[in-house]
Amino acid sequence: MVTLSVTQGDIATAEVDAIVVNLFEGVTTPGGGTGAVDRALDGGISGVIADGEISGKQGEIVMLHTLGKLPAKRVLVVGLGKSARLDAGVVRDVSGVTARYLQRVGAKRAATIAHGAGIGGLDAAASGQAIGEGTVLGLYAFKRYRTRKEGEPEKVLEELTIVEQDASRVAPLEAGLKRARILAGGVVLARELVNEPANVMNPARMAEVAAEVARETGLELTVLGREDMIEREMGAILAVTAGSANEPKLIVLEHKGDPEHPDNNIALVGKGITFDSGGISIKPSARMWEMKGDMSGGASVIGAMKAIAALGPKINVFGVVPAVENMPSGTAQRPGDIIRAMNGVTIEVDNTDAEGRLVLADAISWIKAERGAKRIVDVATLTGAIVVALGHVATGVMGTSQQMVDAVLAASKATGEKMWQLPMFEEYKRQNRSDYADIKNTGGRPAGSITAAFFIAEFTDGVEWAHLDIAGTFMAERNRGHVVKGATGVPTRTLVQLVEDLAAQA
Ligand code: BES
Ligand code: MN
Ligand code: ZN
Numbered sequence: 001m002v003t004l005s006v007t008q009g010d011i012a013t014a015e016v017d018a019i020v021v022n023l024f025e026g027v028t029t030p031g032g033g034t035g036a037v038d039r040a041l042d043g044g045i046s047g048v049i050a051d052g053e054i055s056g057k058q059g060e061i062v063m064l065h066t067l068g069k070l071p072a073k074r075v076l077v078v079g080l081g082k083s084a085r086l087d088a089g090v091v092r093d094v095s096g097v098t099a100r101y102l103q104r105v106g107a108k109r110a111a112t113i114a115h116g117a118g119i120g121g122l123d124a125a126a127s128g129q130a131i132g133e134g135t136v137l138g139l140y141a142f143k144r145y146r147t148r149k150e151g152e153p154e155k156v157l158e159e160l161t162i163v164e165q166d167a168s169r170v171a172p173l174e175a176g177l178k179r180a181r182i183l184a185g186g187v188v189l190a191r192e193l194v195n196e197p198a199n200v201m202n203p204a205r206m207a208e209v210a211a212e213v214a215r216e217t218g219l220e221l222t223v224l225g226r227e228d229m230i231e232r233e234m235g236a237i238l239a240v241t242a243g244s245a246n247e248p249k250l251i252v253l254e255h256k257g258d259p260e261h262p263d264n265n266i267a268l269v270g271k272g273i274t275f276d277s278g279g280i281s282i283k284p285s286a287r288m289w290e291m292k293g294d295m296s297g298g299a300s301v302i303g304a305m306k307a308i309a310a311l312g313p314k315i316n317v318f319g320v321v322p323a324v325e326n327m328p329s330g331t332a333q334r335p336g337d338i339i340r341a342m343n344g345v346t347i348e349v350d351n352t353d354a355e356g357r358l359v360l361a362d363a364i365s366w367i368k369a370e371r372g373a374k375r376i377v378d379v380a381t382l383t384g385a386i387v388v389a390l391g392h393v394a395t396g397v398m399g400t401s402q403q404m405v406d407a408v409l410a411a412s413k414a415t416g417e418k419m420w421q422l423p424m425f426e427e428y429k430r431q432n433r434s435d436y437a438d439i440k441n442t443g444g445r446p447a448g449s450i451t452a453a454f455f456i457a458e459f460t461d462g463v464e465w466a467h468l469d470i471a472g473t474f475m476a477e478r479n480r481g482h483v484v485k486g487a488t489g490v491p492t493r494t495l496v497q498l499v500e501d502l503a504a505q506a
Contacts, residue, residue, distance in 0.1 A: 002139055003159045004132050006173045011113050011163040012040045018074040018102055020112035024083040025056035033113035040070055045077055057081060058090060059097050086120045089416035091130035093481025096138020103139060103157040111161045114173055124169040128176025135160050136184035137482040142195040182310045183496060187489035190303030194487030198275035198292040203249040203323035206272060210251045210302055217309035224250035234362040236341040237322055240355045243279055243332025244325040253305040253319040264506050265316035267373035268495055269363050271356045271380035272298030272323035279352030280328045281335055293487060296474035297379035298323060304495035313503035320367050322359040338437045342366060345458060346437040354441040356382045357455045364459045375404060375464045379491060385448030387472040394418040395473045395491055398453035399466030408466050411497035417490050422450055429454045
């Protein structure tokens, strides 16, 4: 991972491969650090502005060669957009784009000014955090299985230093970077789990990764296998796993942040379908490979738990991941089967491809019964319908506790991971009625994300519950800002923020 640091001084004198300064949209005579570098370059930056090579729009970059006028060989001027629109999200995204640019031109060591910390209206800690997160996340790449050709040197940005003139800003910038390392570390772990193919990242492997996290952090780990699930009559998880040769695992990581108050707790429950073929209700083959990412909810929970352990909020947190593969075979469940979930509710399996809600049902019942969870937020790549509703821009939020939903939305505002609430009007609920069992696992095409939420709600009696449908946001088609093509790691940062917010409220 790129090394992030802060030093006090003058960016113009930094002895690095490249220095990074910025420009707000519409500014023609740069001030601050950018102004100082402009003067050292005898007006080189004003020149490229006057020539119209950069206008300061968000994400624009021009590179100037310093030709001996500065110790650094290159200067990057990056656009921050309109100054009134600047926030941590802009700095995070710009930092991601900048980091990839620096790496592409072969810079190993770079220095940057603290975007937005002066005239931009961000405090220094927020600026440092956004720069750190954007840099680490923007550089992330999943290259484990790519053999590099001989004589093809790998370009790696190894170091980024924030050079700050004002000595009083150094400590908060460093604090921001520290948070960034922790949060980005959680997101990177989530992305790694999601990008791994399903032949590697099966339920047992997910449990191993959780065990590594537990070893590194001191989180407590419990893993249930098939026999445990049979003993506890977890008929819903067992039905989904019935067609798979890979043993299911119910993974539980615990952060005991407030042991004196066991009820001050929250469970983060993440769907962990390590591959979703659809089962007997098999999916079409086009893009079926994406279903290696059907454990993204679980991955974000494991990533968040790692960060939570490092941050140590005063609240008890359960990270719960039902890790199961959904496969067709002679032993698989069939459409029309009637199963009994752990809490006794009988379910008509209308479609074996609606498996996420089944594994979540038993995971939720388990964490309520065995650990007394009082609040639950589940995260799942649950429905194609959410992609129709919100596209690849926003995660869908639903829930029976408006307080929990509001807490999630507030956390999402703080992290910039966009979310939007869908209504749980009682009228939708009847779509889940079954002629043969207490409930069926599909509610038809209309409002498919909401009926899926209503299914889960059958298992959340007595707890404050919100549900995040990330089927539209777990993967990105291309690089944009701090997001890179492939797994996004959404909503890891929001889960951590939520837990910290709840800890602060208590
Ligand atoms: N994992 C899928 C949902 C999904 C779709 C995730 C696209 C990511 C991208 C889920 O298990 C599923 O198959 N849902 C079905 C439910 C239907 C059968 C009621 C769907 O949305 O089509
Ligand atoms: Mn499915
Ligand atoms: Zn699924």
